[in-house]
């Protein structure tokens with residue numbers, strides 16, 4: 001029987017375990033603060049930022065929000081980051097990606113004080129991750145590690161295929177999984193758009209992490225029985241397009257109202273027939289991404305205050 005992994009439930013458990021960390025910090029006179037910066041009018045980015053702010057408010061992390069016009073010059077964003085770097089109430093800074101084309105993303109990420117880089121994207125933090133001394137693990141791959149751990153999926157000696165080589169998910173995921181650690185020790189293959197015979201690679205895997213950003217790239221025919229399938233894709237697909245593509249696909253009422261449907265990088269119905277365990281979209285990896293951002297913000301505050309909060 002295939003296990004459908006409940007990301008919301010795992011995220012809720014980790015969030016509950018973060019509460020005592022906040023109490024310890026409060027006793028030391030610190031309330032963690034997360035600054036979110038949105039320079040986009042993309043609906044998905046707006047949704048993710050508001051989910052992050054809500055999660056902060058629910059847990060007791062101060063949420064400080066900044067919005068910049070997507071047409072503003074890049075310097076406006078650099079100036080805002082400089083202010084947030086200097087603000088003692090801000091422990092973590094998150095610049096929501098993607099950024100407008102005229103803004104140099106790497107320059108932005110490098111402008112953030114690495115001790116406030118709760119995304120873990122600054123080169124200093126990437127270097128620390130690769131060398132096995134992480135400060136902030138990037139939220140989505142860290143969340144996937146937590147999810148595999150919670151589900152009892154052994155990574156030691158496992159063949160893991162990561163599909164996608166982004167700096168946000170694919171590369172840090174591969175790096176975390178090869179580390180000498182209880183949640184690592186895997187043999188990792190990273191596949192991407194130039195990989196020859198992707199299906200041959202995924203069929204050999206014990207665990208597939210699909211993070212290519214291509215709707216339903218992986219289907220059941222590309223998996224062997226018993227695989228654990230982690231779907232990172234959160235693709236918004238036009239409801240009318242989807243209906244005409246596949247008459248069997250049923251969209252619910254709320255999808256029709258929104259005008260789009262969320263589709264993973266995995267074709268869920270066929271993959272479910274082969275997988276031992278699989279994450280759904282929505283309700284799989286996404287909630288963990290938010291929770292691990294809270295985790296990193298608490299870690300940033302505890303490092304600054306020099307207080308051991310015993311993070312879960």
Ligand SMILES: Nc1nc2c(c(=O)[nH]1)N[C@@H](CN(C=O)c1ccc(C(=O)N[C@@H](CCC(=O)O)C(=O)O)cc1)CN2
Nearest residue numbers: 047048095096097098119139234282283284286287289
């Ligand atoms: N600065 C960053 N930008 C982006 C990151 C990131 O980690 N840091 N990751 C992605 C998007 N992302 C977070 O920002 C994100 C994506 C999806 C979810 C999520 O919970 N999805 C829900 C469905 C939500 C919906 O209804 O649309 C789910 O899967 O259940 C959270 C965060 C790109 N940018």
